[in-house]
Amino acid sequence: MYVPKAFREDDIVQLQTFMQANNFGILVSQQDGVPVAAHLPFILDTTRGSYGTLLAHMARANTQWRLFADAPETLVIFQGPHTYITPSWYDEPLSVPTWNYTAVHVYGRPRIIEDVAEMLALMETLTQQSESRFERPWQFAGLPQDFVEKKLRGTVCFEMEIMSLDGKFKLSQNRPKDDQKRVAATLQASSDPLDQEVAALMKVRQKK
Known part of the structure; x- marks a missing residue:
């Protein structure tokens, strides 16, 4: 990813927080020189590896895992x-x-998880992470064993230790201070939630 100095974000905690907040990512591989992609929810384990380890799953019918x-x-x-x-x-x-935007690109080598207990732990963690915002969270535990086993047979779980990453927060940092303030204020006044989110990020990085 092309990242001019003004837009680069190198703080690991900031980047990890960003990935956790925007955890529905795009997994990109190459097959015979052609890029293939899958849109997946990820879990980030910040305790494993220098930059963390990603965990996710996909349908076994999706041959990208091969x-x-x-x-x-x-x-x-x-x-x-x-x-x-x-x-x-x-x-x-x-x-x-x-266009103002925020993105993190992560690189590594995925490893397929074969252990059933690890697969179950991953699925339960992802479910809990996604269900926590509901008043009555749906529980993964308690499902019939044969049903769970059937679903696992149709699923491929994997992990990927992050070997390197690029963070780009392009938020008008290359513009004069007055421009930055005006753009942020205009976006903040917008009725579009995305505009408001960009405005909030801009204010954190505005020139003093």
Whole structure:
């Protein structure tokens, strides 16, 4: 990912927090020189590895998992809030439109999880993570054993230790201070939740 210095985010805690908040990522592999992708929910274990370890699962019918064994490297993309920025918000008339956005690219080599207990733990953790916002969370535990075993047979679980990562928070940091404040204020006043989220991120990184 092309990341100019002004937009680079290197703080590991910030990047891990971002991945956890935007955990529905895109897993990208290569098959015979052609990119293939899967959209998956991920769990990030921050205690394993220098940058953390990702865990996820996909349908066994999705043959992308068969590419893991021979892949030199696999990419996972996490995307956060993003929005269009019009040059009419700038002082300088000779400007062009752009897009403010946040993204983290993660690289590593996936390893398929064969142990049934590990698979169950992954599924339960992901379920609890997703269900925690509900007043009456659905429980994975208590499902009939034969039903669970059937579902697991149709599932491939995997983990990927993060070997390297790039964080890009493109939030008008390359613009003059007054432009940054004006853009953030305009987005904050918008009725679009994405605009408001970008505005909040901009305010954290605005020039003093």
